Amino acid sequence: MSRIGVFVCHCGENIGRTVDCEAVAEALKDHPGVAFTEDYKYMCSDPGQQLVKKAIEENNLTGVVVAACSPHMHEKTFRRACDQAGLNQYMCEMANVREHCSWIHEDRGEATAKAIDITRTIVEKVKHNRPLESIRIPVTKRALVIGGGIAGIQAALDIADGGHEVVLVEKEASIGGHMSQLSETFPTLDCSQCILTPRMVEAYQHPNIKLHTWSEVEKVDGYIGNFNVTIRKKARSVNEDLCNGCGDCQASCPAKRIPSEFEAGLGKRTAIYVPFPQAVPNIPVLDRQNCTLFKGRRKGLAKDVCGKCQEVCLKGAVDYDTEDTFIEEEIGAIVVATGFQLYNIGREQPEGLKGYGEYGYGKVPDVIDGLQFERLASASGPTEGAILRPSDGKEPKTVVFVHCVGSRDPEKGISYCSKICCMYNAKHAMLYKHKVHDGRAVAFYMDIRAGGKGYDEFSRRAIEEDGAEYIRGRVSRIFRDGDVVKVWGYDTLSGEQVVINADMVVLATAMRPQDGVRELAQKLSVSTDEHGFINEAHPKLRPVETNTAGVFVAGACQAPRDIPEAVAMASATGAKVMSLFSADELEREPAVAIVNENTCIGCMNCANVCAYGAIEQREICTVDGHVCGHVAYVNPGVCQGCGTCQAVCLSKSVELQTFTDEQIFSEINALCYWE
Amino acid sequence: MTDVAYYPGCSLHGTSREFDESLRAVAADLGIGLAEIRDWSCCGASSGHTTDHLLGVALPARNLALAEAQGFDTVLAPCAACYNRLSAARLAIATEDGLAERMPDLLDRPFSNSVVVHNAVELLRDAAATIEQKVAVATAPNRLKGVKLAAYYGCLLVRPVEVCGYDDPEQPTSMDDVIKACGADAVDWDMKVECCGGAFSVSRTASVLRLGRAIIENARSHGAEAIIVACPLCHSNLDLRQKAMARRGEEPMPILFVTQMVGLALGLAPVDLGMSRHFVDTAPFIARLVQQATERAAAEKLAEEEAAAKAAARAEKQKVGA
Numbered sequence: 001m002s003r004i005g006v007f008v009c010h011c012g013e014n015i016g017r018t019v020d021c022e023a024v025a026e027a028l029k030d031h032p033g034v035a036f037t038e039d040y041k042y043m044c045s046d047p048g049q050q051l052v053k054k055a056i057e058e059n060n061l062t063g064v065v066v067a068a069c070s071p072h073m074h075e076k077t078f079r080r081a082c083d084q085a086g087l088n089q090y091m092c093e094m095a096n097v098r099e100h101c102s103w104i105h106e107d108r109g110e111a112t113a114k115a116i117d118i119t120r121t122i123v124e125k126v127k128h129n130r131p132l133e134s135i136r137i138p139v140t141k142r143a144l145v146i147g148g149g150i151a152g153i154q155a156a157l158d159i160a161d162g163g164h165e166v167v168l169v170e171k172e173a174s175i176g177g178h179m180s181q182l183s184e185t186f187p188t189l190d191c192s193q194c195i196l197t198p199r200m201v202e203a204y205q206h207p208n209i210k211l212h213t214w215s216e217v218e219k220v221d222g223y224i225g226n227f228n229v230t231i232r233k234k235a236r237s238v239n240e241d242l243c244n245g246c247g248d249c250q251a252s253c254p255a256k257r258i259p260s261e262f263e264a265g266l267g268k269r270t271a272i273y274v275p276f277p278q279a280v281p282n283i284p285v286l287d288r289q290n291c292t293l294f295k296g297r298r299k300g301l302a303k304d305v306c307g308k309c310q311e312v313c314l315k316g317a318v319d320y321d322t323e324d325t326f327i328e329e330e331i332g333a334i335v336v337a338t339g340f341q342l343y344n345i346g347r348e349q350p351e352g353l354k355g356y357g358e359y360g361y362g363k364v365p366d367v368i369d370g371l372q373f374e375r376l377a378s379a380s381g382p383t384e385g386a387i388l389r390p391s392d393g394k395e396p397k398t399v400v401f402v403h404c405v406g407s408r409d410p411e412k413g414i415s416y417c418s419k420i421c422c423m424y425n426a427k428h429a430m431l432y433k434h435k436v437h438d439g440r441a442v443a444f445y446m447d448i449r450a451g452g453k454g455y456d457e458f459s460r461r462a463i464e465e466d467g468a469e470y471i472r473g474r475v476s477r478i479f480r481d482g483d484v485v486k487v488w489g490y491d492t493l494s495g496e497q498v499v500i501n502a503d504m505v506v507l508a509t510a511m512r513p514q515d516g517v518r519e520l521a522q523k524l525s526v527s528t529d530e531h532g533f534i535n536e537a538h539p540k541l542r543p544v545e546t547n548t549a550g551v552f553v554a555g556a557c558q559a560p561r562d563i564p565e566a567v568a569m570a571s572a573t574g575a576k577v578m579s580l581f582s583a584d585e586l587e588r589e590p591a592v593a594i595v596n597e598n599t600c601i602g603c604m605n606c607a608n609v610c611a612y613g614a615i616e617q618r619e620i621c622t623v624d625g626h627v628c629g630h631v632a633y634v635n636p637g638v639c640q641g642c643g644t645c646q647a648v649c650l651s652k653s654v655e656l657q658t659f660t661d662e663q664i665f666s667e668i669n670a671l672c673y674w675e
Numbered sequence: 676m677t678d679v680a681y682y683p684g685c686s687l688h689g690t691s692r693e694f695d696e697s698l699r700a701v702a703a704d705l706g707i708g709l710a711e712i713r714d715w716s717c718c719g720a721s722s723g724h725t726t727d728h729l730l731g732v733a734l735p736a737r738n739l740a741l742a743e744a745q746g747f748d749t750v751l752a753p754c755a756a757c758y759n760r761l762s763a764a765r766l767a768i769a770t771e772d773g774l775a776e777r778m779p780d781l782l783d784r785p786f787s788n789s790v791v792v793h794n795a796v797e798l799l800r801d802a803a804a805t806i807e808q809k810v811a812v813a814t815a816p817n818r819l820k821g822v823k824l825a826a827y828y829g830c831l832l833v834r835p836v837e838v839c840g841y842d843d844p845e846q847p848t849s850m851d852d853v854i855k856a857c858g859a860d861a862v863d864w865d866m867k868v869e870c871c872g873g874a875f876s877v878s879r880t881a882s883v884l885r886l887g888r889a890i891i892e893n894a895r896s897h898g899a900e901a902i903i904v905a906c907p908l909c910h911s912n913l914d915l916r917q918k919a920m921a922r923r924g925e926e927p928m929p930i931l932f933v934t935q936m937v938g939l940a941l942g943l944a945p946v947d948l949g950m951s952r953h954f955v956d957t958a959p960f961i962a963r964l965v966q967q968a969t970e971r972a973a974a975e976k977l978a979e980e981e982a983a984a985k986a987a988a989r990a991e992k993q994k995v996g997a
Contacts, residue, residue: 347846357845360865479865482896486865 002127003035005061006119007052009043009068011098016041018102020112024067027116033127035059044074049081056085063087063126067095067119088131090590090658095122117671124670125663132590132657137637139225140332141581142167146217146520149177150196151555151566152337153203158574159335160208164581167329168203169231170213172261174279175200177339181262181371183378183385185563186427187458193278193380200280214285218326220334220523223614223638224550225586227331235322237272237286242317245282249309249318250274258290264372266390267382272309272318277380286318293320333550333577334524336534337570338517340556342369343406343414343510353413356405359478359507365391366485367478367505370424377431387435389504396503399432400487401425401443401468402475406510408446414510414531419560421508422449426459428506429468441468442500444475444489452562471498478505511560524551525612534558544572548612549588552576591641591658593634600653602630606645614638615645678708679798680747680790682738684718684757686907691754693949694907697934698753698795700947704938705802705809709751712741720756721874724763732774733781735764740778740786753795753934755831755906761792762838794832796905797841799937800849803856810858810940816972818964819859819940824931825899826850827890828867829909844868850903850933857940864897866890871912880916887916891928901929901960903936914954929953929960939964 006028010016021039029037036059040048043066055061064087066078071094079089097115105111141164145156148170156166168175179185180200182192203209212231219230238249253270260269262276269275271291274284286309288294296305310318345356355361366389368376379385389396403425407418422445429441448470450456462468477488484501491498513532521528526546527535534553537545544552552573555566580586593606597620607615620629632654634645645654646661655661687695702709715738717723724731739761742750752758768775768788778786799806810817828847836844845868851861869890872883891913894902904910914930921927930953931939938948939961950957 347843357843361846477865481865481893 002033002063003059003061004033004063004065004123004126005036005052005055005059006031006034006038006123007043007048007055007064007066007068008037008039008097008115008119009048009066010039010041011043011068011102012041015068015098015102015115018105018108018111019097019115020108021067021115023112024097024115024119028119028123031120031123034123035061043068044077049077052078052081053085056082056087061087062091063123063129064092065095065119065122065126066092067097067115067122069098070094070096070100090132091126091129093122093126093129095119121667121670124666128660128663128666130657134587135590135592135636136585136587137223137225139581139584139586140227140330141165142329142331143333143335143577143581144169144217144227144229144329144331145335145337147177147337147339147555147557148172148175148203148211148213149337149339149555149566150179150199150563151339151561151570152177152335153199154567154570155335155337155554155573155577156203156209157199157206158571159577160203160206162574162578162581164208164578166206166209167229167231167331168209168211169215169217170211171216172275173214173236173273173283173285174275174281175203175211175213176276176278176280178371179563180276180278181264181378182374183381184427184431186423187452187454189427189430191379193378197278197280200278204280211281212327213281213283215327217520217523221613222331223635224548225332225580226637227334227550229329229331229334231327231329233325233327235288235324236283237288237318237320237322238284239315239317239319239322240281240283242315243283244315244317245274245284246314247274247284248312248314249284252308252312254306254308255290255292258287263375263382264369266368266372266375286320333552333580335552335554335570335573335577336520336524336526336546336557337554337566337573338514338520338557340511340560341514342371343512345405345507345509349413353406354411356412358476359405360480364478364480364485364505366396366480366503367507369507369509370421370428373428373506377428377435385435387432387439394503395436395439397436397438398440398442398500398502398504399429400475400485400500400502400505401428401441401508402487402505403443403445403508404474404510405507407508414512416510416531416560417449418508418511419449420511420562422459423452423455423562425506425508426450426462426468429462430466433466433468441466442502443468443470444473444487445470446472446474452564473498511556513557517557524548526551526553544569544576550580589641589658590636591656592636592639593641593643593645593654593656595632595634596653596655597631599651600631601651602632603650604630604632605648605650606632606634606654609644609648611642611644612638612640614640678710678747679749679751679793680742680745681709681711682715682718682742682750682752682757682761683711684715684720684752684754686754686757691907691910691932693952694753694795694910694932694934696947696949697932697938700943701799701934701937701941704941704943705805707798707802710745710747712738712747712750713745714741718752718757718760720760724760728767729777729781731760732764732767733778735761736768736778736786736788737782739765739788739790739792740782740784742790743786744784748790750790750792751795751798752792753905755794755829756908758792758794759831759838765790765792766838794905796828796832796850796853796933799853799856799933803852806853806856806937806940807858810856813942815942816968817858817940818942818961818968819857819936820968820971822859822964822967823862823898823900824854824859824936825862825864825894825897825902826854826867827871827894827902827904827909827913829871829904829906830868830873832905833868850905853933853937854903857937859936859940862894862897862899864894864899866893871909873908873912876908876912876916880919883912884916884919887913888920888925891917891920891925895926895928899928901931901936903931903933905933917955927955929955929957931957 008021008025025037025039082092083089156168218232221228255271259265260267272286292306346362375381450459473490473492475489487500489498554569554573618633719734842849854861872886935948
């Protein structure tokens with residue numbers, strides 16, 4: 001016979017205001033199997049917990065029901081208290097009479113009756129609870145960081161400094177990400193590369209960091225502490241061990257007119273190239289799409305038409321016949337830091353986005369985006385830091401900066417604020433004015449959102465000290481009129497139309513997640529929002545965790561982020577990973593499904609519906625080793641306890657340990673029979 | 676080709692008779708049957724929908740109901756305002772709660788909102804392949820070949836996008852496609868969808884003049900020899916108001932309806948296309964086109980003859996050599 005204790009919490013006034021807690025305790029007193037009832041103002045307080053512990057010891061209780069708030073809040077608290085009193089913690093359950101009752105009802109009588117019903121159902125469930133043990137799973141203390149931008153570098157360094165191995169995967173030829181393209185950074189105007197490159201070098205030289213550039217994550221299996229990751233090392237055509245980075249191959253390459261991705265299309269590169277001088281590693285890749293030799297091979301020419309880079313390489317590092325290779329890594333935790341890309345105003349758009357016909361769909365040559373301006377302003381850029389416009393290389397005397405292009409414009413498909421543009425537009429206006437003293441910088445803005453330490457002062461400085469003209473309003477049309485770029489706008493403060501004959505226009509286009517992030521999210525079983533940003537587990541309390549245990553998120557792949565935020569997030573993921581790696585084994589709740597192998601018919605319906613890939617097929621063998629059948633097996637490390645398998649099982653052979661059919665039917669019966 | 680219900684609206688029976696004349700001539704040449712909706716009434720443009728939403732829907736809906744009752748599934752509304760009102764009514768009835776149910780009672784006739792509405796540009800764009808083919812096989816030289824034309828869409832033909840939706844609202848290309856089908860060059864210019872001043876032509880003439888001048892000047896600066904329109908109001912604002920511009924010594928710019936342009940390409944007589952009804956005299960423009968075409972034809976003929984003579988000489992030489 002069960003001896004269950006029922007503890008009714010007033011939660012101050014939260015429950016007590018609408019539910020007569022004394023009456024609930026009184027009503028449960030006579031319920032079969034209940035040995036003890038009590039109500040108390042704050043059951044979660046230390047005296048409240050003491051009350052529970054004392055009752056367990058004095059009344060020799062076999063189960064505990066706490067009628068209080070949601071199990072999300074205090075289930076852990078009371079289970080721990082039970083454990084300390086010598087009762088198996090899984091014999092304790094919460095009856096939610098706050099969120100499910102007192103908060104949503106007004107009538108005290110009816111709410112009290114409902115609270116009694118809720119508590120009774122849980123008492124009936126607890127009668128069928130069995131003592132369970134937490135699941136222990138081993139942890140591989142090696143982290144995978146996906147993305148080698150500033151967020152990925154920071155996360156990798158923090159984990160590596162903590163003494164754990166890190167595998168850092170970057171899809172481009174060099175780490176550094178977008179930060180390596182920036183000229184100066186707000187709000188201090190310090191040189192981006194000067195602060196970034198030491199980190200890049202440190203990551204490359206760190207004994208605990210294994211760096212794979214020109215590589216992508218191909219496949220992810222397993223679960224927290226025990227991931228199996230396959231990394232695709234794309235064919236580089238250059239042997240990383242032999243190459244000494246002398247640059248002879250690059251100098252010899254005849255294909256010199258390929259738009260450089262690093263220069264945002266404003267500069268040119270060769271087919272075999274190192275993206276920028278400070279690249280890490282300083283090992284070139286061969287862009288086979290644009291290589292003369294590979295173009296010839298694709299045409300089916302019998303003889304290779306080029307081969308200059310191989311000829312000049314004294315180390316014999318250039319190899320045209322390399323293929324993609326795959327590396328398997330055992331990983332305990334994953335940090336996703338894939339970063340962002342910029343919205344493109346062109347006619348060709350991914351689904352849901354529209355582009356800007358009113359700005360000529362990006363066909364006006366002197367209309368550029370923020371990253372292109374960064375390259376123009378950068379000392380290492382195509383103009384060596386001189387602000388010269390792309391069409392004719394002249395110094396523009398009037399530059400218009402347009403905020404919120406794509407961002408905050410649901411008509412064009414993006415409703416969110418990209419957050420960094422107000423700041424970088426102010427920075428651009430300043431940089432421009434510092435270089436072109438007689439120039440005119442005009443910014444069209446919706447609102448100035450300069451929240452952050454020293455941010456508002458910075459944007460005011462652009463206006464007050466550097467004389468940028470700020471016009472509150474939108475730009476309705478941009479077109480080329482001879483030598484000038486006509487900008488038609490509207491000043492909403494003066495209520496007048498504005499026409500500016502600009503020499504160059506800089507569009508602050510929206511930040512979007514990188515291409516392929518949805519596919520990556522699928523591989524990792526993490527969710528993305530409607531725009532493709534990776535969802536955090538909780539927007540306030542779990543901002544760097546995802547809904548898959550052991551997968552963390554940092555930087556602009558989660559939402560638009562500036563550098564300090566990306567770095568802070570990265571360090572937070574570092575701390576999370578370190579805490580995960582602090583023990584040899586992980587403990588988790590036994591809320592997982594268990595298959596009864598004696599009745600399982602091996603139809604594998606459960607495996608088909610499992611969203612987490614937790615179910616696999618296992619062979620059943622006879623004593624002499626012959627395979628005589630198949631059954632399903634639930635991997636307790638991966639199972640998230642959702643119960644979908646239980647719902648579809650034809651032979652009733654799979655059950656969640658904490659929500660058995662018996663328990664659920666008992667709960668329903670309790671509602672049916674007890675008046 | 677099946678007949679389409681033709682909704683001329685007031686303009687094509689009045690101030691823009693040349694749009695009606697050229698449309699009928701071109702449709703006949705392309706084998707498109709136009710059947711004017713019997714007993715059609717005002718679409719309510721401007722005054723209807725600014726007075727009352729229900730009136731603004733019911734007035735065009737009556738015409739859609741008539742077309743439906745007369746057995747059509749497509750209505751052709753060449754005037755941009757008519758097109759916009761008919762399409763907007765169709766959309767409102769399809770999407771607004773309870774509106775469709777009220778219609779039969781309100782219109783005093785059954786109505787299932789089943790006909791689609793097209794404008795003249797859509798009709799001609801869909802017939803572009805036929806136009807191209809006819810122009811290619813014509814014996815007379817194409818008067819439009821290589822002529823630079825600016826497609827001007829104005830506001831109501833492509834906007835709002837929920838109502839029109841057949842083309843890009845900011846950088847439309849449908850009329851450009853028709854221009855290209857005629858063998859002419861569609862110039863890439865900046866004011867395709869700018870405002871012509873609309874109905875302010877009477878109340879704020881100075882503003883309309885300013886807007887019209889900007890449009891004409893932009894087209895001219897991109898090399899356009901004429902502007903092609905598909906809206907009676909655009910035509911009137913650009914064509915009629917050039918009188919004032921001429922007083923300032925500005926060069927005249929012929930403004931042609933899209934149907935007139937197609938008619939010229941198809942070799943129809945200018946008089947049948949209503950070319951003489953414009954304020955900006957189109958005769959010099961057409962004369963220039965004819966002259967260019969004749970000269971080009973002559974030059975081509977000469978080149979052909981020379982080539983033939985050369986080929987003959989070569990053949991002769993080979994014969995001798997053999």
